[in-house]
Amino acid sequence: MKRSTVKELLAFTEINSDVLLKGWVRTRRGNNQVAFIAINDGTIIHSIQVVADLQSFPEELMKRVTTGSSISVTGKLVESMGKGQNVEIQAAEIRILGDSDPEVYPLQKKGHSFEFLRENAHLRFRTNTFGAVFRIRHALAYAIHKYYNDRGFYCLHTPIITASDAEGAGAMFKVTTFDLDGIPRNKEGDVDFTEDFFGRPTNLTVSGQLEGELGALALSSIYTFGPTFRAENSNTPRHVAEFWMIEPEMAFCDITDNMDLAEDFLKYLIRYTLDHCQDDLEFLNKMVDKGLLERLRFVMEHPFERKTYSEAVEILMKADRKFEFQVEWGLDLQAEHERYLVEQHFKRPVILTDYPREIKAFYMKQNDDGKTVRAMDVLFPLIGEIIGGSQREEELDKLQNRMREMKIPEDELWWYLETRKFGTVEHSGFGLGFERLIMFITGMSNIRDVIPFPRTPKSAEF
RNA sequence: UCCUCAGUAGCUCAGUUGGUUAGAGCGGCGGACUGUUAAUCCGUAGGUCGUAGGUUCAAGUCCUACCUGGGGAGCCA
Numbered sequence: 391m392k393r394s395t396v397k398e399l400l401a402f403t404e405i406n407s408d409v410l411l412k413g414w415v416r417t418r419r420g421n422n423q424v425a426f427i428a429i430n431d432g433t434i435i436h437s438i439q440v441v442a443d444l445q446s447f448p449e450e451l452m453k454r455v456t457t458g459s460s461i462s463v464t465g466k467l468v469e470s471m472g473k474g475q476n477v478e479i480q481a482a483e484i485r486i487l488g489d490s491d492p493e494v495y496p497l498q499k500k501g502h503s504f505e506f507l508r509e510n511a512h513l514r515f516r517t518n519t520f521g522a523v524f525r526i527r528h529a530l531a532y533a534i535h536k537y538y539n540d541r542g543f544y545c546l547h548t549p550i551i552t553a554s555d556a557e558g559a560g561a562m563f564k565v566t567t568f569d570l571d572g573i574p575r576n577k578e579g580d581v582d583f584t585e586d587f588f589g590r591p592t593n594l595t596v597s598g599q600l601e602g603e604l605g606a607l608a609l610s611s612i613y614t615f616g617p618t619f620r621a622e623n624s625n626t627p628r629h630v631a632e633f634w635m636i637e638p639e640m641a642f643c644d645i646t647d648n649m650d651l652a653e654d655f656l657k658y659l660i661r662y663t664l665d666h667c668q669d670d671l672e673f674l675n676k677m678v679d680k681g682l683l684e685r686l687r688f689v690m691e692h693p694f695e696r697k698t699y700s701e702a703v704e705i706l707m708k709a710d711r712k713f714e715f716q717v718e719w720g721l722d723l724q725a726e727h728e729r730y731l732v733e734q735h736f737k738r739p740v741i742l743t744d745y746p747r748e749i750k751a752f753y754m755k756q757n758d759d760g761k762t763v764r765a766m767d768v769l770f771p772l773i774g775e776i777i778g779g780s781q782r783e784e785e786l787d788k789l790q791n792r793m794r795e796m797k798i799p800e801d802e803l804w805w806y807l808e809t810r811k812f813g814t815v816e817h818s819g820f821g822l823g824f825e826r827l828i829m830f831i832t833g834m835s836n837i838r839d840v841i842p843f844p845r846t847p848k849s850a851e852f
Numbered sequence: 853u854c855c856u857c858a859g860u861a862g863c864u865c866a867g868u869u870g871g872u873u874a875g876a877g878c879g880g881c882g883g884a885c886u887g888u889u890a891a892u893c894c895g896u897a898g899g900u901c902g903u904a905g906g907u908u909c910a911a912g913u914c915c916u917a918c919c920u921g922g923g924g925a926g927c928c929a
Contacts, residue, residue, distance in 0.1 A: 419888045426888050441887080457879095474889045498863065498879050499890060505921065506863070560928065597929095622927055623853060635929060714925090725925080778929065823929030836922090837929095848920080 391464065397433035399467060400477070411438065411463045411479060412487065414516060417499045418455055420444075427455055427481075429463070432515065435522055435669050439470065439478040447484060458490030458497060458516070504839050511843055511852050519678060522670035523832050523840055526663060530828060531615075533662040534636055537655060538613045543638060546605040546612040548598030553590055554802050561621040562593035563631075594619035598637050599819060600753070600806050603782060606639035606817055607809045613638040615824075623847050627836040628773065630825065632845040639819035645755070645764040645781040648818035649741050652768055652777050653694050655822075656739075660690045663831050671832075679833025685771065686831065688738070694768070695736040698744040699723075702731055709735070722749045728769045740769045752796045755781040756788055766820065773830050779820020786810040 391410040394402070399409060413431035420426050423444055428437040440463050444452065455461060465481040472478075496510050497517065507514040514520040535545065551565050567587040568574070574585040583591050598614040605612040618635045638651065663671065664686060675682040697705075706717040706727050711734075715724040723742075732740050744757060745765040754763035768777035783789045789810055793800055800807060828840040838844035843852045 417890080419891055421885050421888075421891090423886045424888080426891090428889085439889085470887090472887050472889075492880060494862080494880095496862075500863075500878060501890080502863065508921090618929080620928075624927060625853085626925085626927095627923080629928070633929065773929095775929070821929060826929055 395433040396429065396431045396436065396438045399438055399479070400434065400436055402467060402477075404467070405469055405477070406466055408482075409465065409467050409479065411440070411465075413438075413460065415455055415457055415459050415461060415490075417457060425452060425455070427461075429461070430516075430521075432521055435518055435525075435673050439475050440465070440481050440484075441478050442481040442484060447481075451484060451486065454486045454489055455484070456490055456492045456495070457499060458492070458495040460487040460490075461485065462487055504836060508838055508844070509851075515842075518673060520839070522667075522673050523828070523834060524842065525670050526667050526832055527828050527840065529663060529667050530659055530824070530831065533659055533666075534613075534615060534824075536662075537658050538611075538638065541611070543611040543613050544605070544609050546598075546602060546609070546614055547616065548595070548601040548605075548614045550595050550617060551588075551592050552595045553588065553592050554600070560596055562596055563619050563621045565592040565594060596620055597635070597821065599639065599821065600803070602637050602639040602819060603817065604805070604809060606641045606819065607813075607815065610642070611638070611640045625847060627838070628826065628829075630837055630841060630844050630846055633837075633841065634824035636822045636824060637819060639817065641815050641817045643781075643818045644816055645743060645766060645818060648779055648781060648820060649694075649696060649743070649766055652741070652766070652779065652820055652822075653739075656768070656776070656827075657690050659827065660686050660831060664690070674833050679835075682833035685833075689770075692738050694739040694741050696741045696743070699742050699746065699762070699765075700744065702727075702740075702742050705735060706730065720746050720748065725774055728774050729771075732769045732771050732774075739771070742767050742769065747792075750780070752792045752798050753780070753782050753789065755783045756792065764818075768820075770830055772835075773826050776826050776830065777820050777822050779818065781816070781818040784810055784814045784816055786814065 391408065393410050393412050396411070396413060399411065411429060413429040416428040416430045416437050418425060418427050425442045425444060427440040427442060429440055430437040442452065462485040463479060463481050464483045465479045467477055468480050470476060470478040497513055502517070507517060507520065515524060538545065568585075574582040576582040583589065586592075595618060597618060598616060602612055602614050614635070614637045616634065617632055619632050620629075621631065622629070640647065640651070671683060671686075700719065702723065703717055703719050706713070709730060711730065713724070713726055713730075715726065717727060732738070743764065743766045744762040746761060747754070747756060747763045750763050750765045754765050756763050764781040766777075766779050767775050770776045783792065786807065789807065790800060793803075825837050825840050829835070829837060832840060834840050838846065
């Protein structure tokens with residue numbers, strides 16, 4: 391007989407048919423006559439109840455049906471006599487696939503703290519919460535590819551190992567094949583990278599944007615979706631050293647088109663999850679974050695507030711509230727300022743544009759006022775900045791001037807500059823942190839709980 | 853990296869002004885129970901009190917350092 395998944399069985403309408411089920415035991419209840427075994431196989435958040443008449447099964451077998459064990463059951467799918475489920479399986483045969491010693495199996499029937507489950511990341515997929523989170527993570531990954539594919543974007547795989555460290559997006563992990571006990575040195579005593587694998591210093595990427603621009607300036611619209619690495623010693627619930635990022639980049643596209651895309655994209659992803667992950671979202675709404683569904687619907691149904699940095703600074707200076715950090719034109723906004731704008735003042739997502747050039751990256755399009763650049767940050771409730779992007783500077787001389795001012799080595803980025811030399815066009819793009827998106831959509835408050843195996847300072851188990 | 857809180861049974865925690873043999877609930881194990889839903893009831897085992905020093909007649913409790921974790925901040929996605 392072909393195995394049916396729990397998802398299939400719960401949707402199956404042919405009562406009294408014979409079925410084969412395989413899965414992991416979540417709980418076992420019962421009395422001296424009958425055992426109720428909840429089986430979950432991860433295909434859906436719900437478990438299915440297997441009913442075993444104890445007279446029909448040897449005691450030695452039933453003793454091995456413990457929380458965490460894997461079993462195979464054949465039997466009839468029947469209407470449940472009890473409350474709490476519509477259907478259940480009346481077991482005819484039970485086989486143990488894998489034992490699970492209840493003395494040492496870490497997961498109990500009862501709920502665990504997220505901290506404890508993080509230390510058991512290899513097993514936490516077997517819990518309702520993490521099953522839901524990682525099914526949603528998959529759905530979002532798929533929806534992202536679908537969204538861009540349906541709109542004529544091409545997925546571009548930008549390199550994970552990069553020779554350039556000019557992007558200025560934080561500390562990088564070095565990539566080397568040197569024996570660390572005997573690193574080659576030149577006559578001056580410096581590390582001799584000509585001896586290293588690539589013949590030059592290399593790092594793990596902090597962004598695929600610069601390479602993404604090269605693709606967009608030929609294919610019109612591209613997006614990257616890959617791992618990204620930051621060696622910053624950040625210890626917060628919103629940072630990991632290895633995370634996934636989506637970076638669309640569009641030629642013939644200005645900052646307004648860019649904002650339109652960002653807003654439409656985020657709303658599409660929320661709608662996709664609401665449409666395809668109802669059970670998981672309902673569980674999370676009930677157990678993790680009671681305001682989740684309401685917040686998702688609200689964000690989906692209301693236009694994002696669009697304001698310039700300068701307007702935001704004015705609002706903050708007039709705010710009837712004391713901030714720990716002062717507000718002044720030219721200073722970057724602090725987390726408390728962003729949260730005030732999103733959660734108190736506008737009470738909806740906010741897109742801020744036209745930031746002071748001094749606090750933004752070299753490649754951003756310079757405005758005519760000589761003071762601001764066409765940057766754009768999308769700010770969300772609870773998690774803050776979810777998207778950062780800009781229109782890019784496509785004029786060669788302006789770009790070169792800015793690079794000199796900011797001491798970005800032009801020779802290292804000669805290939806980037808050539809796109810401005812040969813057929814340059816207006817273009818824009820942004821970066822979306824995949825895990826931050828998942829946090830927002832699942833209501834999980836720690837980024838370590840939305841990536842299967844988080845990498846953080848002093849932590850790379852599993 | 854800075855600030856702050858925490859680390860006691862498998863899990864979640866309590867533990868008084870420092871004072872005898874360190875407690876509970878849940879989970880595990882044994883038993884009872886004819887349909888359970890985090891089942892219920894009875895019984896039972898289980899501890900190097902994060903690590904290393906120090907103060908004291910006496911430290912889970914006070915002090916110092918370190919480690920690990922949570923929250924806040926910075927950096928950012």
